[in-house]
Amino acid sequence: MDSLKATMLQAVSGMQLQSKRIDITSQNVSNADTPGYRRKVLTIEQAPSSGSAFMQTRIDLDESEGERRYDPASPMSDAEGYVTSSNVSLVTEMADMREANRSYEANLNSFRQARSMYQSLLDVLRR
Template identity: 80%
Template sequence: MDSLKATMMQALSGMQLQTKRIDVSSQNISNADTPGYRRKILTVEEQSSGAAFMATRVQLDQSEGERQYDPENPLADGEGYITASNVSLVTEMADMREANRSYEANLNSFRQARSMYQSLLDVLKR
């Protein structure tokens, strides 16, 4: 019975992680047109037990955004250039799709463990 609980907890931890990934990608997509915005990246570390994952922190992508000539923009430098965000919508959508599929896989694992747990309880009731 403990292994079923551990399976459910691991699936829950995976769903929480994928929710955080989707949240970070959503923030990146929302700010894709903001000049100077740097893409956020969620760094993940496996816990020592190996049973669950823990999001450690959100880091900023250090790659530079494209420089665009726009001298009328209030954010333009002395030469008239602004630095665009370094967010790629294609990359963010791919990350969100992967996180969504991983979430669904964890949800299916959780449902299967719950079903097995319920079956075990039904057998014990007899």
């Protein structure tokens, strides 16, 4: 496989990965006020074939506990009258979102550069 094509495929793989991160983060932000919601975490692993640029992803739940507050009148309260809030930290989610966004842009710039090089090569070959 030529290096320009490999660069473009790696950039596409990176953009897909960052898109998944942004999706997971947006789900966490939208459920930050949902009692009992557990934060989703995207786990990234190298693909089984060695030398592959593609990654495998898995969505796990953050096992940390949310804050418990006493509210026996709430329909979400347990037998003791406590409601467990979500374990989502908006500060953490916004930092993750910013990092994923910047990584996506870096992969997009890499893809554009490879595409531009391909276009230049085609222009030279047409002459």
